[in-house]
Amino acid sequence: MLTSFMERxxxxxxxxxxxxxxxxxxxxxxxxxxxxxxxxxxxxxxLRDLHFTPSKPVTTKRQKIVILGGGxxxxxxxxxxxxxxxxxxxxxxxDRRSQxxxxxxxxxxxxxxxxxxxxxxxxxxxxxxNVQVIQSEIEGIDPKRQQVLLDSGPIFYDxxxxxxxxxxxxELLPGFAExxxxxxxxxxxxxxxxxxxxxxEGRILVGVPPGPYRCPPAPYEAQWMLDSYFHQRGMRDKxxxxxxxxAPEPAGEDRTPAVWMDRxxxxxxxxxxxxxxxxxxxxxxxxxxALYGFELPYDLLFLVPPHQPSQVLLDSxxxxxxxxxxxxxxxxxxxxxxxxxxxxxxxxxxxxxxxxAHQQAEVVAHNLTVELTGEGEPTTLRLHTL
Ligand SMILES: Cc1cc2nc3c(=O)[nH]c(=O)nc-3n(C[C@H](O)[C@H](O)[C@H](O)COP(=O)(O)OP(=O)(O)OC[C@H]3O[C@@H](n4cnc5c(N)ncnc54)[C@H](O)[C@@H]3O)c2cc1C
Numbered sequence: 001m002l003t004s005f006m007e008r009x010x011x012x013x014x015x016x017x018x019x020x021x022x023x024x025x026x027x028x029x030x031x032x033x034x035x036x037x038x039x040x041x042x043x044x045x046x047l048r049d050l051h052f053t054p055s056k057p058v059t060t061k062r063q064k065i066v067i068l069g070g071g072x073x074x075x076x077x078x079x080x081x082x083x084x085x086x087x088x089x090x091x092x093x094x095d096r097r098s099q100x101x102x103x104x105x106x107x108x109x110x111x112x113x114x115x116x117x118x119x120x121x122x123x124x125x126x127x128x129x130n131v132q133v134i135q136s137e138i139e140g141i142d143p144k145r146q147q148v149l150l151d152s153g154p155i156f157y158d159x160x161x162x163x164x165x166x167x168x169x170x171e172l173l174p175g176f177a178e179x180x181x182x183x184x185x186x187x188x189x190x191x192x193x194x195x196x197x198x199x200x201e202g203r204i205l206v207g208v209p210p211g212p213y214r215c216p217p218a219p220y221e222a223q224w225m226l227d228s229y230f231h232q233r234g235m236r237d238k239x240x241x242x243x244x245x246x247a248p249e250p251a252g253e254d255r256t257p258a259v260w261m262d263r264x265x266x267x268x269x270x271x272x273x274x275x276x277x278x279x280x281x282x283x284x285x286x287x288x289x290a291l292y293g294f295e296l297p298y299d300l301l302f303l304v305p306p307h308q309p310s311q312v313l314l315d316s317x318x319x320x321x322x323x324x325x326x327x328x329x330x331x332x333x334x335x336x337x338x339x340x341x342x343x344x345x346x347x348x349x350x351x352x353x354x355x356x357a358h359q360q361a362e363v364v365a366h367n368l369t370v371e372l373t374g375e376g377e378p379t380t381l382r383l384h385t386l
Pocket of ligand 1 (some may be wrong): 052069074094095096102103107164165166183184185255305311340345353354
């Protein structure tokens with residue numbers, strides 16, 4: 001049974017790949033109107049092949065759609081589902097915070113180009129889109145009973161969208177709490193900003209730990225923003241900036257992103273240390289220690305904290321890998337047919353970024369709308385940003 005299922009999947013994939021190759025050959029990069037229509041029909045067929053059938057018949061009964069997390073993914077899903085379905089069904093968003101925090105702006109906050117009030121919004125504003133907002137810690141998720149446990153008790157759902165992000169886990173790296181600063185949380189960013197304002201001279205080490213973390217390009221941007229920041233303050237010559245990453249030294253054409261970033265950093269006089277896999281920090285000696293005995297000294301250490309899936313996902317045994325919950329890459333559905341997972345807590349071979357979370361949320365919101373209204377066609381995730 002499993003073998004024939006796998007063969008079927010392989011057959012579908014092979015046909016799909018060959019179709020894409022044929023389309024590319026036929027239409028070049030610019031698809032004609034007919035080419036786009038062909039692709040649309042093929043995608044619909046593929047969804048049917050992948051058993052994308054509504055998990056329930058279209059119903060007039062009021063359904064409860066619960067969205068966990070009011071970050072980038074949850075916010076987009078709630079906005080769209082509230083607008084599409086909120087009058088006929090219950091759309092509920094739950095987060096421990098009362099506010100959405102727009103994390104991509106943390107680097108601007110770090111260098112004083114944004115204030116906290118610029119990057120937070122009250123989640124209650126979603127009520128204008130027919131979304132009920134509950135502020136609560138989520139203590140458990142039980143897909144078998146179709147319920148989420150809050151501090152006030154359990155809440156039942158018909159459909160669940162999990163967008164609980166990743167948790168920063170400084171405790172996973174010995175010495176991090178005493179020695180390192182970062183901009184991966186709001187409070188930490190404000191502390192780093194104060195440190196930078198009083199920094200007069202010395203070596204700033206910007207680093208990346210092993211393992212997944214939110215927004216892979218952000219530490220690269222951070223080193224350039226620090227470079228500009230100290231130039232603007234007229235003291236760049238007093239500050240040495242260095243960067244380390246466990247990734248190997250990039251190779252290839254200049255337009256390969258990693259090569260381009262390496263060149264940009266070097267142009268700015270920022271030394272790059274590759275294959276540097278941090279293991280611990282010695283706060284007293286002010287050195288970062290890596291595999292194979294490598295060490296780097298610092299005066300100010302700006303290190304991305306290690307990340308883990310949200311604690312409640314670990315406690316509820318929903319995550320199978322350190323990167324999150326397994327999902328179908330096309331539809332974001334999990335192994336429980338009425339549970340979807342999007343954003344940083346979905347285990348997918350893409351960067352953990354708000355842009356990806358946004359696009360995933362749109363697909364899930366669209367498909368649930370189709371499922372509950374019976375109108376339109378289901379779609380699949382086709383990322384335009386990785
Ligand atoms: C410095 C920095 C720069 C970035 N730059 C970019 C960028 O330029 N472009 C880009 O696309 N992305 C960027 N990102 C990444 C982006 O912010 C995240 O990938 C995105 O926010 C992920 O969305 P999400 O919905 O998966 O999770 P999150 O936005 O992390 O939301 C998760 C929500 O779940 C809530 N939550 C978690 N656990 C519980 C619980 N047990 N109970 C109740 N509530 C809970 C949290 O309070 C949070 O509101 C950046 C991130 C950082 C830190």
